[in-house]
Amino acid sequence: MLDNDDVAMIEIESGDIMQMRDESFSELLDEINSKARQTRMSAAFFWTALAISGMSGLATGGPGLFLCVAALPAAGIGKWLDSYRRTSVLYYDLEGDAETAYRRLVEGFDGLIECAAKWHIEAGGAVQSLTAWKRNAGASHLVNRKVTTLTYNLPAVIKSNVTPPALHVGKQIMFFMPDIVLMQDGSRVGAVNYADLNVRWQDSRFIETERVPRDAKIVGHTWKHPNKRGGPDRRFRDNRQIPICLYEAMHLTSNNGVHELVEFSRTGVVAAFVDGCRKLAALPRQRTVALPSAPTNDAVDVAPVATNARKRSPLKVAILAVLGVLVGIPVLAVVFGSDRKKADTGLPPTLSVEISNTISGTEKGVTPTEEIAPDPARQVATVAAANVVQSEPVTKEEAEQATIRYTKTAVNLRDGPGTTFAVITVVPEGIGISVMEVKGAWSRVRVNENTAGWMANSTIAEH
Structure with missing residues (x-):
């Protein structure tokens, strides 16, 4: 030396x-230097994610530090944004x-x-x-x-x-x-x-x-x-x-x-x-370098559109994505980390059998007074034991006037004449029922002494 x-x-x-x-x-x-002076979003997102995880760790006593893993995808999003922004x-x-x-x-x-x-x-x-x-x-x-x-x-x-x-x-x-x-x-x-x-x-x-x-x-x-x-x-x-x-x-x-x-x-x-x-x-x-220009297309007359299209800023999209990552991780941690409770209804599966086709008065011996259209969106219902609705008791006069019929298939027994009403229970196939009243495409029936309700006429048979 x-x-x-x-x-x-x-x-x-x-x-x-x-x-x-x-x-x-x-x-x-000038363009190169202007873009070079812009903030590097990869570094900004990375350190922001680390800061949030650090504050979460202090607030929760440690578990929040696991949010540090969000810094890597945040930096990746920032790098993707910088790839054309800078x-x-x-x-x-x-x-x-x-x-x-x-x-x-x-x-x-x-x-x-x-x-x-x-x-x-x-x-x-x-x-x-x-x-x-x-x-x-x-x-x-x-x-x-x-x-x-x-x-x-x-x-x-x-x-x-x-x-x-x-x-x-x-x-x-x-x-x-x-x-x-x-x-x-x-x-x-x-x-x-x-x-x-x-x-x-x-x-x-x-x-x-x-x-x-x-x-x-x-x-x-x-x-x-x-x-x-x-x-x-x-x-x-x-x-x-x-x-x-x-x-x-x-x-x-x-x-x-x-x-x-x-x-x-x-x-x-x-x-x-x-x-x-x-x-x-x-x-x-002379310049041997050129920026690639966008391809030119033939001019086309386009009718004006009344609504104004909203253009999303790439910066806003990236920020929203980072916030989604930072917020989504703790939410998932809470969801998957909590104890899961499974409900057991003890009831057979609900069937979509309530097709309310109108039955003529000649078939039932009565004149229909009201037709209730089926609601396809509500043909499948989830039944919970806690939500079973008990129907009102059947009077002695109604029991004497009842007509005996049978269920064609397993069917939902509802609290009113229509699919918009709550399901009381599911009646199995072939069970005898008493028809006490007919209203349009629905009938009020009694299954046993304590259970009564409404079911679609299309699910009821004479034998």
């Missing part, structure tokens, strides 16, 4: 991202020279990725004094470097049919799109045209005090503490030899603020990438 206490280090860092603009990309850049779409149709140039850039970037070691140079300074020169193994310049990442990725707020090379340079990331270089710093995005991007590269002799990369070329050695002639300074007991490696440095600059220095452990790999950048810069200054 070299000592830079006596060396004035100068930061190598790009300027303000928002100052990096390109005329052909300005409108879309996203701009770039569509590329590359062909001809544009396709060739971009393929060249990608191939060159692949060569950079294959290097065993890649560094971003954050600061550098020249060694001015002899003392600093001896203390730093005879180096003429010192640098602060960190391992960097080269990958293929898109900014979180952009969707595209092309996944561009992404070069991490400290806090910023450079995305090499087919028509523009996007520079991202947190949630802010800038743009640099290839024609405005200057890329220089050169070999660099580096005194490697750390582990030598496997693909690095060692071109010499020096002493940790050299003397004026370049030999070892005998005054230092720990004075070992240090390898000198040949690396390749790439310096990216632009007039609107780009200033980055990257170093690679292998030489001869930057030229192909720079060639791709220059080919893209030589293309005509």
Whole structure:
């Protein structure tokens, strides 16, 4: 590790991202930054769900903490909402020279990725004094470097049919799109045209005090503490030899603020990438990217509709969905966690046999005075023992005038002439009953001394 206490280090860092603009990309850049500034609903829903579960846990003494599981679906809903609410779409149709140039850039970037070691140079300074020169193994310049990442990725707020090379340079990331270089710093995005991007590269002799990369070329050695002639300074007991490696440095600059220095452990790999950048810069200054437009349809005359259709906001839909999840889970927990009680009526199943066909007066020997239409929606009734209605007692005169009939099938005995009246009980098939009164399609009958009620005429037979 070299000592830079006596060396004035100068930061190598790009300027303000928002100052990096390109005329052909300005409108879309404004849209990207506008959407990037919007609140991430995935994070908002996730932390809201956790907060609600925490408060529920404090209120209930612990069981409410199980609501934490709602944070995951809440975050998923928020992510789905962000996928179109905070996203701009770039569509590329590359062909001809544009396709060739971009393929060249990608191939060159692949060569950079294959290097065993890649560094971003954050600061550098020249060694001015002899003392600093001896203390730093005879180096003429010192640098602060960190391992960097080269990958293929898109900014979180952009969707595209092309996944561009992404070069991490400290806090910023450079995305090499087919028509523009996007520079991202947190949630802010800038743009640099290839024609405005200057890329220089050169070999660099580096005194490697750390582990030598496997693909690095060692071109010499020096002493940790050299003397004026370049030999070892005998005054230092720990004075070992240090390898000198040949690396390749790439310096990216632009007039609107780009200033980055990257170093690679292998030489001869930057030229192909720079060639791709220059080919893209030589293309005509026109947009090769466009947002997909909605398909156009033939004009059709449509009659105006009197009612106004209400459009639901996607944000409202997502919020309602999250609230449904948060409220639904505790409700389900209460429902399924409570003791279930099953009612046993002890009665045979209710049958839908009350088809109230009107019976003529000649068949019954009486003239019907009222017809009550059947109610199909209430032909099936659930009978509970607690809800049985006892009919009024049968007088002696009514019993003497009654006509004996029989039930054709199991039938509901009701408290009045119609399906809207309560069910008293279910009379089994073939039971003898006494018909005391006929009203339309219904007859008042007595089943036994204590039970009387009404049943449909269609369920009564003479034998």
